[in-house]
Amino acid sequence: MLGLLCLLLAAGPTGCARQADEPRHVLTVLGPWTGREAESFGALLDRFEERNEGVRVDYQGTTATREVLLSGVLAGAPPDVAVLPVLGDLADYVQRNQLRRLDEDIVEDDEYGGPWLSQPTGMSERYWLPVKVDLKSIVWYEKGRSPGTAAREDVARWCIGMGSDATSGWPGSDWIEDILLQRSGADDYDAWATGEMAWTADPVVDAWRTWGAFMSGDDRAAETALTTDHRGPEDGNGLLFDPDRDCDLEHQGSFARSLYGDEAPRADFVASPLLLPGADGQSDVREVSGDFAAMFKESAQARALMRFLASLEAQRAWATGVDPPFFSAHRGVTQEAYPEGDTVSRRIVREFRQAERLCLDASDVMPPAIRRIFHEKVLEFLADPRQDPVRLLEQIQRVKEGLPEDTPWLRRACG
Missing domain, CATH: 3.40.190.10 (Periplasmic binding protein-like II)
Structure with a gap:
């Protein structure tokens, strides 16, 4: 019946082109990026939405991520996903049972390595992943x-x-x-x-x-x-x-x-x-730093977003998605991924790759x-x-x- 009604209305200005004008699942994401950096991350989230029909991502960027996140957690309304530059806070949230465990295969040691997958003593499960590094x-x-x-x-x-x-x-x-x-x-x-x-x-x-x-x-x-x-x-x-x-x-x-x-x-x-x-x-x-994504509210859509952020496709997007570019800890994102004329970015990647040791x-x-x-x-x-x-x-x-x-x-x- 709905299909027939759509056919009858198809000539009208609204029709049923989105017969499923149904509300989409909204994911809330909190992160530290504002300005140009937020625009770059927004473009990456657009890619995710294109690949996941029925999902919309609302991003809030702030330089006060710790305070905004803590306020949401205390109010019982945390974001679905938060990106924080401080692993100490994330480890604290794990202890308070506020973070949701990630799928075991979401990131592999041979893809990241170094200090990027460091975890607290006694913890074997993974609760965060590096989205961007510096x-x-x-x-x-x-x-x-x-x-x-x-x-x-x-x-x-x-x-x-x-x-x-x-x-x-x-x-x-x-x-x-x-x-x-x-x-x-x-x-x-x-x-x-x-x-x-x-x-x-x-x-x-x-x-x-x-x-x-x-x-x-x-x-x-x-x-x-x-x-x-x-x-x-x-x-x-x-x-x-x-x-x-x-x-x-x-x-x-x-x-x-x-x-x-x-x-x-x-x-x-x-x-x-x-x-x-x-x-x-x-x-x-x-010395290096990272912005790490963690899941505060569990859903199939949030898990899909975390998997997307860890993917080589998303990590490669940092190299060309913004000017100046972001940097990735993924070993698949080599200096050749950055524009040939961007010698500064390529040299920064070499510093990451050629250092004897990297310390967070x-x-x-x-x-x-x-x-x-x-x-x-x-x-x-x-x-x-x-x-x-x-x-x-x-x-x-x-x-x-x-x-x-x-x-x-x-x-x-x-x-």
Whole structure:
């Protein structure tokens, strides 16, 4: 009867072209990408919708993913899928039974490897997968302007900002983490990031003191960093291309090109060991970060989306779907997947592939309470970078020692 009615109405303006004008299943997705990055992710979600009739994806992008997600979880209305840059939070959600387990075959070790599939100690099931990754042991500069190794001692040349909405301070933790990694090596870094090394241990204290001495090299450097947003001025092209700032180097992840806007093609980079204060210039280990997708509400549609995001098709789309492109941890996405003329992206991929070891951002893998106080103490340290950091590190250590015994820690941070 419905088919006959559709035939009778076919000549009308509405007809039954969508006889199934039935409501589609709506998936809600929360993620950290806004602006151009959100547009790229939206294009990828469009592909998913085309392959899954009857499914619509509503994406919400925010720089305050942790706060928005926590609010939804506490209200009993989490998104179907959330993408977070912090494995420490996801491990905490697993312990609280908030995440849904993924299919066993959704990602394979031989497809990703490295640190990307790291899990908490004692956990065998998989609850998240890497959607997008970034290189953090990197220093940006303007093409045609040689950075020069003298920058190791000249803080005035560096574009540094600690501001980042609710998570201010993390750019400073990136400095400390990378200095520790490049001075003390991956084993010490891994032990510290996974809770096996005390915050008052020599490698940690040494990294803080090295950064403090560097930031003290100019009387205005620390104060300027505390009052500057890491993204640069609103509607600008990041700190590196801010005409009101006299700086030409920036220690920022590979995602920084999304901040540089129209100036992104003018940005080039060197590996951070060449320029970081006190770093071993020959170091071949690299700090990296990732955005990881996890399923908070179980459904066939949510599982299909997670499988799609892990697929080689979706991961390859990062290479050409946005300018500047995203990066993938999937071994099938080689440098040849990126446009031939995009030599910067291809070199970043080589850094991922050729590094002796890759180590996840330490604060991202730490339990939430440790990450928060780490960022707070970074800001407190910058208020007087000449101070001995031991007092601040003892405070972080006390918080660590006060954590419940069942607090989840990642098994490893370095691949």
